[in-house]
Amino acid sequence: MASFFDLLWSESSLFSRILKASVQCRSLFVAQQLHSIMITGGRSRFKFWSNHLINAYAKLGVLNFAFNLFDRMPQRNVMSYNILLGGYIQNGELGAAVEVFNEMGERNSATWNAIITGLIKFEDNEEGLRLFLKMHACGFLPDAYTLGSILRGCAGLKDLNRGKQAHGYAIRSGLEFDLIVGSSLANMYMRSGCLREGGNVIQLLPVHNVVACNTLIAGLVQNGCPVGALDQYNIMKMAGFRPDKITFVSVISSCSELVTLGQGQKIHAEAIKAGAMSVAGVISSLVSMYSRCGCLDYAATVFWEKEGVQEDLVLWTAMIAAYGLHGRGQEAIELFERMELQGLQANDVTFLSLLYSCSHCGLRDKGLEFFDLMLHKYGLQPQVKHHTCIVDLLGRAGRLEEAEAFIQSMPVKPDVVIWKTLLSACKIHKNADMAERICEEILKIDPQDSASYVLLANTQASAKRWLDVSEVRKTMRERMVKKEPGISWFEKKNQVHSFATGDQSHPQSEEIELYLKKLTDELKLHGYVPDTGVVLQDMDTEEKEFSLAHHSEKLALAYALMNTPDGVAIRIMKNLRVCDDCHVVIKYISIVRNREIIVRDATRFHHFKNGHCSCRDYW
DNA sequence: TTAGGGTTAG
Numbered sequence: 326m327a328s329f330f331d332l333l334w335s336e337s338s339l340f341s342r343i344l345k346a347s348v349q350c351r352s353l354f355v356a357q358q359l360h361s362i363m364i365t366g367g368r369s370r371f372k373f374w375s376n377h378l379i380n381a382y383a384k385l386g387v388l389n390f391a392f393n394l395f396d397r398m399p400q401r402n403v404m405s406y407n408i409l410l411g412g413y414i415q416n417g418e419l420g421a422a423v424e425v426f427n428e429m430g431e432r433n434s435a436t437w438n439a440i441i442t443g444l445i446k447f448e449d450n451e452e453g454l455r456l457f458l459k460m461h462a463c464g465f466l467p468d469a470y471t472l473g474s475i476l477r478g479c480a481g482l483k484d485l486n487r488g489k490q491a492h493g494y495a496i497r498s499g500l501e502f503d504l505i506v507g508s509s510l511a512n513m514y515m516r517s518g519c520l521r522e523g524g525n526v527i528q529l530l531p532v533h534n535v536v537a538c539n540t541l542i543a544g545l546v547q548n549g550c551p552v553g554a555l556d557q558y559n560i561m562k563m564a565g566f567r568p569d570k571i572t573f574v575s576v577i578s579s580c581s582e583l584v585t586l587g588q589g590q591k592i593h594a595e596a597i598k599a600g601a602m603s604v605a606g607v608i609s610s611l612v613s614m615y616s617r618c619g620c621l622d623y624a625a626t627v628f629w630e631k632e633g634v635q636e637d638l639v640l641w642t643a644m645i646a647a648y649g650l651h652g653r654g655q656e657a658i659e660l661f662e663r664m665e666l667q668g669l670q671a672n673d674v675t676f677l678s679l680l681y682s683c684s685h686c687g688l689r690d691k692g693l694e695f696f697d698l699m700l701h702k703y704g705l706q707p708q709v710k711h712h713t714c715i716v717d718l719l720g721r722a723g724r725l726e727e728a729e730a731f732i733q734s735m736p737v738k739p740d741v742v743i744w745k746t747l748l749s750a751c752k753i754h755k756n757a758d759m760a761e762r763i764c765e766e767i768l769k770i771d772p773q774d775s776a777s778y779v780l781l782a783n784t785q786a787s788a789k790r791w792l793d794v795s796e797v798r799k800t801m802r803e804r805m806v807k808k809e810p811g812i813s814w815f816e817k818k819n820q821v822h823s824f825a826t827g828d829q830s831h832p833q834s835e836e837i838e839l840y841l842k843k844l845t846d847e848l849k850l851h852g853y854v855p856d857t858g859v860v861l862q863d864m865d866t867e868e869k870e871f872s873l874a875h876h877s878e879k880l881a882l883a884y885a886l887m888n889t890p891d892g893v894a895i896r897i898m899k900n901l902r903v904c905d906d907c908h909v910v911i912k913y914i915s916i917v918r919n920r921e922i923i924v925r926d927a928t929r930f931h932h933f934k935n936g937h938c939s940c941r942d943y944w
Numbered sequence: 945t946t947a948g949g950g951t952t953a954g
Contacts, residue, residue: 380945407945426945438946473947509948539949546950574950606951613952642952649953677953710953742954849945928954 340374344381356381360394370399384413388421403433410436414443432463435531438470441478449480454487467491469500476509480516488513502531508540515544535566543575550580555588568595568602577610584898584925586618587819605637612640616647616935619896619923619930636667642675649682651930652939657682673705680714685929687943689718709735713743720750721943725759741770745777752784757793760784773802775808776901813881813899817888824880827872833884841883845874848913856906878907878924886918894921900942902926912936 340359347355360378368374375398382391395401395409406429413422417929426432426440437460444453457475461467467475472495479488493508495501501510505657507530515523538561558576562568568576573596578588593611601607608631615624628644641664646655651706661679664671671679676699682694696715699705712735719728726734728747732739744767764781767774778801785793801808814823824831833838845853856875878899885895903911903926915922915933922933932939 376945383945404945409945411945433945435946440946468947470947477948501949505948507948512949536949541949543949569949571950576952604951609951611951637951639952644952646953671954674952683954839946 336856341377344377348381348384351385353387356385369397372398372400372402372405372766376402376405377403379412380408383408383415384463385780386416388412388416388418400881403429403431403436407433408437410443411439414439414446415476417447419447419449425483432466434465434471437463437465438468438474441471442474443782445474445481445564448481450481451773453478454482456620467494467498469503469506472500472506473509474496476506476513480509480513483517484516485517485519488517502529504532504534504537509536511537511544512540515540517547518548520544520548520550533564534564535561535569535572538564538566538572539569539575542572542579544581546575546582549581549582554579555583558592566600570601571602573599574604574606574610577607577614581610581614581617584816585819585821586617586620586816586896589614589618599658602631603633605634605640608634609637609640609643612643616643616650617925619898619925621647621651621653622928636669638664638669638672638675641667641669642672642678645675645682646678649678649685649935651686651932652941654682654686654688655693658688661805668824671699671703673699673708673711676703676705676707677710677714680711684717684942685940687718687721689722692718707737709737709740709743712737713746717746717750718746721753723750723754725750725754725756729759729763739766741767741774741777744770745774745780748777748780748784752780752787754789755784757788757790761793772804773806775806778806779808809901811877811899811901813877813897814896815881815885815895817885822881822884824884826877826879826880827875828877828880831880831884833887836887837880840887841874841879843887844883844914844917845910847917848910851913851917853910853913873906876907878903879910882922883913886914886920892919896921896923896925896927900927902928903931908938908942908944912938 344356344359356378363369363374363378379391379394382388384395391409391412395405398405406425410422410425413419413425416646422440422443426436437456441453441456441460444456451480452805454475457467460471470835472491476488476491479491495506500506507526511523511526514526523544524541527537530537538557542557545551545557556574558568558572561572573592576591577589577596580592596602596607602921608627611627612624615627618926624644624647628640634640641660645657645660648660657679661671661675676695678883679695680692683695692714692768696707696711699707701710712731716728716731719731725747728750732743732747744763748760748763748767751763760781764777767777778797782794782797785797811826812823814821850872857873878897881897882895885897889895903924908931911922911924913936914920924931924933929940929944931944
């Protein structure tokens with residue numbers, strides 16, 4: 326009767342099958358047993374056995390074992406090298422992979438594909454594409470593997486030109502309708518901003534799978550069509566595809582964009598049922614969605630009560646950003662310090678979130694300290710947005726000249742936002758002269774920026790320079806600059822009710838009007854005095870009060886108060902910043918109606934309770 | 945032995 330060993334040697338596929346099983350079971354022990362059997366059976370000199378073992382060791386993450394075996398092989402073929410090369414790439418050791426690649430005397434298509442894929446996977450897209458040209462020059466034609474990788478590289482670089490050339494290759498080689506090549510093509514187009522072309526490529530594929538669906542959903546979110554992404558999510562489910570972790574990441578982020586809490590909660594439940602809650606990306610998306618929908622508590626619960634999730638930089642950054650967005654600077658800082666203790670290496674987004682947190686709370690010294698830490702300890706190059714936080718902190722503290730000098734001396738080109746940040750500080754400190762100078766800088770970059778004209782006029786109004794105010798208004802009329810309308814919205818039972826300033830189109834408009842009038846009178850009894858200084862028009866006081874009373878957030882809030890039971894917290898969203906008067910009014914309402922009111926404006930959240938706001942009037 | 949899709953800021 327043949328022994329187990331005889332069987333093993335005669336049936337080479339048995340050896341490779343057991344090895345494959347050892348990889349699937351993550352059993353290094355079984356792989357090592359097979360290794361000893363190979364040595365004692367005198368099979369070490371045959372490439373077949375060693376190659377399979379090197380592969381198994383690499384997949385089990387023990388690269389030193391793989392390399393030792395490779396090193397001792399008396400004969401190696403291209404496949405031996407390829408396996409080692411692939412092993413290094415799978416384990417994130419790109420440098421070692423490049424070394425193996427450079428050493429190889431003979432290379433085949435798989436060698437080239439492996440190294441190109443590795444480079445692109447680790448975001449050295451340019452080098453990956455350069456090697457592709459070299460591969461081509463060496464006489465190797467691109468196959469489906471090559472195209473999948475180089476299209477990913479083009480997508481990473483948002484390089485439509487080279488992406489289209491790769492599309493040409495795909496058509497010529499008949500791979501255009503291959504599921505993987507097609508998905509990569511669609512992704513390349515959509516990452517480069519060509520949503521329609523990407524969608525067409527997906528539509529034309531003869532069969533679809535979850536990845537093709539995800540490509541389309543992600544493309545829609547990335548190109549500013551969150552509603553389309555949600556539609557596509559429903560279509561995908563109706564077609565019988567089961568959403569996976571990546572589907573959830575994209576589709577939850579589209580709920581963040583839309584600020585639709587109800588929809589987001591529904592998808593959260595679906596993610597739980599699908600068993601996707603141990604994936605860091607899904608948790609990051611949920612944290613961001615809940616915090617952007619005004620539910621910091623839910624965001625914190627999802628973050629702190631996660632189970633079986635690997636610690637992840639993006640996830641911690643999402644939670645730091647959530648605290649910052651809600652004005653909880655101290656918690657953001659503490660979380661950052663805990664993150665450092667975990668050994669996670671902060672990136673530029675982490676620092677941006679941290680600096681925003683400081684700037685939203687006026688934590689000036691801490692902000693400056695973190696800016697320094699980013700630069701000197703972490704060696705990260707701050708971008709305009711990081712500098713903007715510093716300008717905000719200096720400007721609000723009244724150090725206007727210092728903030729201006731900071732902009733002039735920074736190594737990156739100033740943008741409209743950084744100048745506008747300084748302009749806002751000018752308004753707070755009523756420095757109309759500097760405001761004029763700064764506004765000129767802004768209008769050089771964008772002459773149609775309505776918010777800057779309004780800020781300048783507001784600054785002049787606060788300095789009581791009425792002639793200058795009317796001059797700005799005249800310029801706006803001449804240049805046909807339209808003020809961006811204020812819009813606020815409130816979600817009730819998954820339905821969004823939106824209100825523009827002065828809007829009378831809502832079906833309950835008349836009732837809202839009456840309710841607001843009564844409410845305002847009530848507030849006046851409690852000491853509220855309308856702050857007509859924020860109204861720019863040349864009107865009399867009564868007209869100004871009327872205009873003030875119809876700001877979009879007041880209309881939305883009145884509607885919400887009328888349509889929700891007593892004691893229920895109200896969440897209002899607004900596209901612009903909340904004005905001073907509305908901020909005061911909402912504080913009074915939180916007392917008079919005994920309600921918790923959460924308002925998200927263009928930059929942050931305000932939590933109003935018992936006459937106080939979480940921003941402590943610093944926004 | 946080699947291939948495609950995602951998340952954090954504004």
